[in-house]
Amino acid sequence: MKEYWEIAKEFEISYGHRVWAQDLNCNFSLDNKCSCKMLHGHNARIILYLGGPSLNDQGMILDFKNLNWVKQWLDNVVDHKFIMDINDPLLNYDIRDPLEKFLGNRSRPLSFINHNEEYSTVDEKCYADLEDVIKEKYESYIFVNFVPTSENLSKWIFDVVQRKLNEINIKVAKVEFYETPKSKSTYVFIEDTEE
Numbered sequence: 001m002k003e004y005w006e007i008a009k010e011f012e013i014s015y016g017h018r019v020w021a022q023d024l025n026c027n028f029s030l031d032n033k034c035s036c037k038m039l040h041g042h043n044a045r046i047i048l049y050l051g052g053p054s055l056n057d058q059g060m061i062l063d064f065k066n067l068n069w070v071k072q073w074l075d076n077v078v079d080h081k082f083i084m085d086i087n088d089p090l091l092n093y094d095i096r097d098p099l100e101k102f103l104g105n106r107s108r109p110l111s112f113i114n115h116n117e118e119y120s121t122v123d124e125k126c127y128a129d130l131e132d133v134i135k136e137k138y139e140s141y142i143f144v145n146f147v148p149t150s151e152n153l154s155k156w157i158f159d160v161v162q163r164k165l166n167e168i169n170i171k172v173a174k175v176e177f178y179e180t181p182k183s184k185s186t187y188v189f190i191e192d193t194e195e
Contacts, residue, residue, distance in 0.1 A: 006051040006173055007060070009067045013074050016041040016082040017148040020090060039082075042179050046074070046154075048161060051173035062170050070161055077117065082141050083148040086112075086120065091143075112143060117160045119144050150179040154187040162189075 019036035048070065050061050084091065112120040120143040127138045146152045154177035162172045174188040 004053055005061055006049055008047050008049045009064055011046045011071055011074050013079040014043050015078055019147055019149055020088045045178040047176040049173040050170055052171055084141055084143050085147050086143045086145050150177045150185040153177055154185045158187045
């Protein structure tokens with residue numbers, strides 16, 4: 001039998017999203033009301049698990065304080081933002097068209113800034129000279145290249161954290177993403193091992 005340790009750190013965020021690709025099977029869902037296609041929000045709880053077969057010289061997997069950057073990233077990037085798939089058809093109506101209307105004859109193409117953590121934001125140059133209320137609108141979005149389901153969000157967070165922790169040789173065991181207190185998804189990456 002092998003030893004294995006695991007630690008967990010919990011985070012909370014509030015966010016909005018839209019599962020534009022939702023499709024239901026009436027045989028199981030009892031109706032075909034695709035509520036998740038609507039713009040809506042959640043108070044999510046995220047539990048990050050780190051694990052390994054050994055402890056460091058200090059008798060731990062990792063000092064919890066070394067995860068403060070995760071909280072900072074979630075607070076600064078994700079919390080109170082609307083997470084939108086860059087492929088969502090609503091993007092043209094909710095983001096592009098209104099910007100052109102606000103700009104009038106000052107029209108400029110909508111451009112995005114891509115960030116290392118696999119998300120994008122609207123380039124501030126597109127709206128910097130507009131009214132504050134318009135700036136607030138565009139600053140409230142983050143764009144991802146996936147439908148922002150809890151399953152995909154748990155994988156995204158897993159990948160962001162794992163990339164950073166690779167620098168110190170720490171493995172993320174899994175991420176649990178509670179979209180509501182009664183509904184969660186879990187992402188686990190299982191490496192293939194030869195026997």
